[in-house]
Amino acid sequence: MKVILAEHSGFCFGVEKAINTVFSKMNEENIDKRLYTLGPLIHNTHVVNELEKKGIKAVDDLDDISNGIIIIRSHGVPEEVYEKAKLKGLEIVDTTCPYVKRIQNIVKDYYLIGYTIIIVGSPDHPEVIGINGWCNNEAIIINSIDQTKNISFIDKICLVSQTTMPIELFCEISKDLENKTNDIKKFDTICTATKRRQDSTRNLAKEVDAMVVIGDNHSSNTKKLLEICHSINPDAAFLIQSKDELPIDQLKKYNVIGVTAGASAPSWIIKDIVEILKEI
Ligand code: SF4
The missing domain is CATH 3.40.1010.20 (4-hydroxy-3-methylbut-2-enyl diphosphate reductase, catalytic domain)
Structure with a gap:
């Protein structure tokens, strides 16, 4: 055949980087703390089970642990998760994909200078939940052109996209929003x-x-x-x-x-x- x-x-670049970081952390000498991932490290039961056998446990919430090392996966997390982890005294290993980190930085910067953040993405996706957490969970999240129809005039818009959205949808939504604002900053944050x-x-x-x-x-x-x-x-x-x-x-x-x-x-x-x- x-x-x-x-x-x-x-593996894409971001996932490969995350896995390599976790493996090198795991193999560090003198590591005496338990490793946890916030949610499964990747969507692969086989790999998650292998990691579990090696002592890396996936937890859904920081409240589920009281000490150890928390691994932030490539999707990224809201800003408050870092604060909570620090308050609990947890060591953080951050494997947020640099492409996702860039989006988090954009929305934070523009939110702080008064822009309304619009994310083209799925509201339930962890990456989008994470991004929204960098602009005080105040972003408008849309994933269809119909939803832009419900948006009335907004003074200043900062438009970003979940990394896996189709470019055609992002362009269509961005074109529609141009007529609903005086100032739109558009960032094509789709990962190729x-x-x-x-x-x-x-x-x-x-x-x-x-x-x-x-x-x-x-x-x-x-x-x-x-x-x-x-x-x-x-x-x-x-x-x-x-x-x-x-x-x-x-x-x-x-x-x-x-x-x-x-x-x-x-x-x-x-x-x-x-x-x-x-x-x-
Ligand atoms: S943004 Fe792209 S490279 Fe990064 S984790 Fe997502 S798909 Fe992979």
């Missing part, structure tokens, strides 16, 4: 890692007989990759988290298989799966 791996797949992964998945899916998408079914970027593959070949797209879930019997009938992976799929899992497929 011929197996082709998508040109861009797996997501778009590149989606484009290379789309291109590969058109070339092969079937696609294997590696990632967690809770990860929105992985689900998006599966959706793209389904739109090209509805009967030949398979989502798996690890090699144990490979639908070998179903895959046997294809000659060329494409493999892609979401942003939280580690390279070692991708490599294992590609090797097994090649053996078929």
Whole structure:
């Protein structure tokens, strides 16, 4: 069987940096404190379970711990979380992706000089919740063009985007808002890692007989990759988290298989799966 791996797949820069930081912290000599992550470090049950075995526990709230080291994941967190962690005497290991940190800094700076912050993003997404926490949780959060219709005149707007939003939506919303203000500062804060992964998945899916998408079914970027593959070949797209879930019997009938992976799929899992497929 011929197996082709998508040109861009797996860990993005931000997630890779987060994982490396956690592993190097874990391997520090003389580390005598317990490590915790605020929420799962990445959307990958396999990796989270591995981390748990190594003593890194995911907690939902700082109230769940009284001492130790708290790891802030790549999505980032509201400003108040840093303050609370310091008050509790916790050591902070901050793995907020630099692209997300940039958004947090923009909204804080513009909020402080009187701009209304508008975030194009999903209100429930941890990254957006985190960004909103840098402007006193006062941002207007919108994720469709219809929602801009409900916005009346605003004196000064600072517009940013969740890193994974489609650029088309950001442009459309930004154009609409231009007519509702005298002063708009627009920051295209979309990260190209997501778009590149989606484009290379789309291109590969058109070339092969079937696609294997590696990632967690809770990860929105992985689900998006599966959706793209389904739109090209509805009967030949398979989502798996690890090699144990490979639908070998179903895959046997294809000659060329494409493999892609979401942003939280580690390279070692991708490599294992590609090797097994090649053996078929
Ligand atoms: S998708 Fe982009 S912004 Fe998000 S963690 Fe990865 S590199 Fe950072």
